[in-house]
Every structure is written in structure tokens, then in C-alpha cells.
Amino acid sequence: MLTGARLVLPTGVVEGGLLAVERGRIAAAGPAGPSPVPGALDLTGRTVVPGFVDLHVHGGGGASYASGVAEEALTAARTHLEHGTTTTMASTVTGEIEELCRQAAVLSELVEDGVLAGIHFEGPFISHQRCGAHRPDLLRDPDPAVVRRLVHAARGAARMVTLAPELPGGLESVRLLADLGVIAAVGHTDADYATTLKAVEAGATVATHLFNAMPAIHHRDPGPIVALLEDERVTVELVNDGVHLHSAVLQLAFGAAGASRVALITDAMGAAGMGDGLYPLGPLEVRVAGGVARLVEGGSIAGSTLTLDTAFKRAVTVGGLSLTDAVRALSANPAALLGLSAEVGSLEAGKYADLVVLDSASHDLVAVMRRGRWVTGADRLTPAQVA
Structure with missing residues (x-):
């Protein structure tokens, strides 16, 4: 579960959004609820875009x-x-x-x-x-x-x-x-x-x-x-x-x-x-x-x-x-x-969890996830975020 990030969705940009990943796919992507999500990865100050x-x-x-x-x-x-x-x-x-x-x-x-x-x-x-x-x-x-x-x-x-x-x-x-x-x-x-x-x-x-x-x-x-x-x-x-x-x-x-x-x-x-x-x-x-x-x-x-x-x-x-x-x-x-819109290309439920995490201020790459697995960037997240 990822929370706090700016999510760039097909419908627009959501600030402080929530993105859930299950079995390598996106389970949900949208505004976060009013209550904190236990165990979620806090990506405040980050922007998440599709791979x-x-x-x-x-x-x-x-x-x-x-x-x-x-x-x-x-x-x-x-x-x-x-x-x-x-x-x-x-x-x-x-x-x-x-x-x-x-x-x-x-x-x-x-x-x-x-x-x-x-x-x-x-x-x-x-x-x-x-x-x-x-x-x-x-x-x-x-x-x-x-x-x-x-x-x-x-x-x-x-x-x-x-x-x-x-x-x-x-x-x-x-x-x-x-x-x-x-x-x-x-x-x-x-x-x-x-x-x-x-x-x-x-x-x-x-x-x-x-x-x-x-x-x-x-x-x-x-x-x-x-x-x-x-x-x-x-x-x-x-x-x-x-x-x-x-x-x-x-x-x-x-x-x-x-x-x-x-x-x-x-x-x-x-x-x-x-x-x-x-x-x-x-x-x-x-x-x-x-x-x-x-x-x-x-x-x-x-x-x-x-x-x-x-x-x-x-x-x-x-x-x-x-x-x-x-x-x-x-x-x-x-x-x-390429005819792949059903699987990749946007942050939508049901598609592969292919994500790019960027710094919201500089737009520099922070981390990459493919099919629900972090490829790179886990070392850039603080222990408090991954706890």
C-alpha cells in the first residue's frame, strides 16, 4: 500500500493519494481516506506515474x-x-x-x-x-x-x-x-x-x-x-x-x-x-x-x-x-x-503495478516498480517509510 503521493491518473492529478498493489497488479488508485493506513508506505513529497x-x-x-x-x-x-x-x-x-x-x-x-x-x-x-x-x-x-x-x-x-x-x-x-x-x-x-x-x-x-x-x-x-x-x-x-x-x-x-x-x-x-x-x-x-x-x-x-x-x-x-x-x-x-492498454500505460485498478516514483519538486527518479516488485530505489526510502 502506498499513501501520500501525488498520483497522475488518467482522470487527472490526485494529491495525497492511495495506491494499493496486490499480486503484482494495481488493486486501487485514487484519493486516500481520512484515516491512516497501517503499514502503508508513506510517499509524501513523491509523484507516482505509470511505468x-x-x-x-x-x-x-x-x-x-x-x-x-x-x-x-x-x-x-x-x-x-x-x-x-x-x-x-x-x-x-x-x-x-x-x-x-x-x-x-x-x-x-x-x-x-x-x-x-x-x-x-x-x-x-x-x-x-x-x-x-x-x-x-x-x-x-x-x-x-x-x-x-x-x-x-x-x-x-x-x-x-x-x-x-x-x-x-x-x-x-x-x-x-x-x-x-x-x-x-x-x-x-x-x-x-x-x-x-x-x-x-x-x-x-x-x-x-x-x-x-x-x-x-x-x-x-x-x-x-x-x-x-x-x-x-x-x-x-x-x-x-x-x-x-x-x-x-x-x-x-x-x-x-x-x-x-x-x-x-x-x-x-x-x-x-x-x-x-x-x-x-x-x-x-x-x-x-x-x-x-x-x-x-x-x-x-x-x-x-x-x-x-x-x-x-x-x-x-x-x-x-x-x-x-x-x-x-x-x-x-x-x-x-502496441495494443497493451488493458495491462499497462496508466495507474488503474487491474493493470500491472508498473510504477515510477519521482521526486515531486525536482522530477528526478526515486524508485521503479515492475509487476509489483521494486526494481530499484528501495535504498532511497527511509526506514520509517518502509516500516
Whole structure:
């Protein structure tokens, strides 16, 4: 039983609330009664939000999902879990199809074990002109037969594929993915406005790290950004690390799309939770300096070192978001996109007890609970609180 905390619920913010956990799930969440609850954990001065859901993350803790090594995947997932991400996807990077199929087979076992929520294939079906931190010689057109092969290699664990719809086979592959129940995401694309609209009509529902790796907005050639922002069927990913996007652009995107259509992601690579240095990103080498990840060759931004607790804090302190809108963007919206709203994404009775405890004044992370068990932060609670 948790009492005294500020609870960020779907219906609004409750001060001095009560949250009960039973058998790994939330039994109750709302205003506290007039009488003290014996044995309850006093979280006065703390804010409790639902566990974060990351749609797009490549690694962390010095490990990469693209390694195709289960131990590295576990390290990456654990690193982000300790920063509040209780539901996480595993994003790959461009590689040979055979290698991606091998990675998918390994990662699918962790999906079956409940460690991961699914697999996101970012590449190789992307534009040479907008490839960013993907090896150009490994890129290929989105042949529907190859796309189907990759999805099948994931044995039901494929949840999202990022592709450039203007490439040969792009729109057909979007339709295929929609038919297979896999999210088609528009990203790393040189598509124009009209082609992007066609992709959405074909079934694309996500904008992969909007603004990045796509043409900028021009007043006579609006390009993919405007098409993706204006369509209510599209969830737009934003990387809120202060490097990928200016805070004014973040606010612009929220204003255009509305809080119900934004998902804040990390796009993190292996350096998340680590220090500066050299790290692999698939077949490429990345140098992290001052927390910013860039390719050794060419200098392109190569993902981020972001964790979602930092993204949450930036959203409310720099981005000016309300607590409820920040929770939507980091928990409720991505959970809904993945079809997981019945289990995660909000503090409601019956859902998993996936909780992030924050300091109410600084918004810094204090503790994390997943499935009713404290993952980290128990040492930050005083003996009087846990008595």
C-alpha cells in the first residue's frame, strides 16, 4: 500500500493519494481516506506515474539489441528498466537480411519470456538520402517478400517496421504489414507530402523520430512532416534529449498533433546509462562525447544516450508539458499503439503495478516498480517509510 503521493491518473492529478498493489497488479488508485493506513508506505513529497513504454530503443548499459546476443539484450532491457522503462521494444539497425533474421530469433525468445514487448526493425528498407546512422551499402528496397520473411523470422514478435514508402515496393509493403498486424512506420524517408499521405492511407500509423532523417518543412513543399502531423491516425515519435529536437519544435509538434498522438522515445544506443567513449551500433562505430552519440565516420547523429526518466523530466521542466500530458506521451500513448492498454500505460485498478516514483519538486527518479516488485530505489526510502 502506498499513501501520500501525488498520483497522475488518467482522470487527472490526485494529491495525497492511495495506491494499493496486490499480486503484482494495481488493486486501487485514487484519493486516500481520512484515516491512516497501517503499514502503508508513506510517499509524501513523491509523484507516482505509470511505468514508461519505449517504442524505439536500440540498447543501453553498453549492450545492443543488434548484437543478437541474449545476454546483451537482457543488459539493455535492465538498464532502461532501472530508469523507469517497464515496457520496452527492441529496435534493430540495418544489416544483412540473414543477420536480422538471426537477431529476430534471439529477441523473440525474450518477447516470449516477457522481457521485451516486441521487435522493431529500423532498416534496411530506408532511403539512402536519409539513412543517418545506417550503413548505406546494406540498404535495400522494401520488397514485400523480404519484408514478410523478416516478420516471419520474429515468430510473432515483430511489432513495428520502419521504412521509406517512396522506395519501390514501399506502399505495397505498408499494406502487407497492416495485413500482418505489424505497425508500419514512416521514417528515414525522402518522401514528399503526397507519397506520405498515400502511405498513411495504405496503413502506416507511426512517424519514426519525426523531423529527424526526413526532409524539413518548406512552405511550397510541406514534405512528410506536415502529412504525418496532420493525420489523426498517426502517432509521432519524438526524441526529447535536447539534441535531436529544439524545445520549441517539441512544443510545435505537441500543438499540431495533440497530446494523444505523441510518443516520447529514447532511440537510445548502447551508451545509454554509460559514459563517453566508443560504442558499436550494428556494423557501425559510434563516438559518444558529452553524452551525444555520432558516427565516427561522417559525424551523423547515431541515436541517443537518453533514458525515459530524463525525457520525462525534460518534458515538464523544459518542454512545459503538464504531468498528465507527459504521462500520455511516455506511457499511455505508446501502450495504446502496441495494443497493451488493458495491462499497462496508466495507474488503474487491474493493470500491472508498473510504477515510477519521482521526486515531486525536482522530477528526478526515486524508485521503479515492475509487476509489483521494486526494481530499484528501495535504498532511497527511509526506514520509517518502509516500516
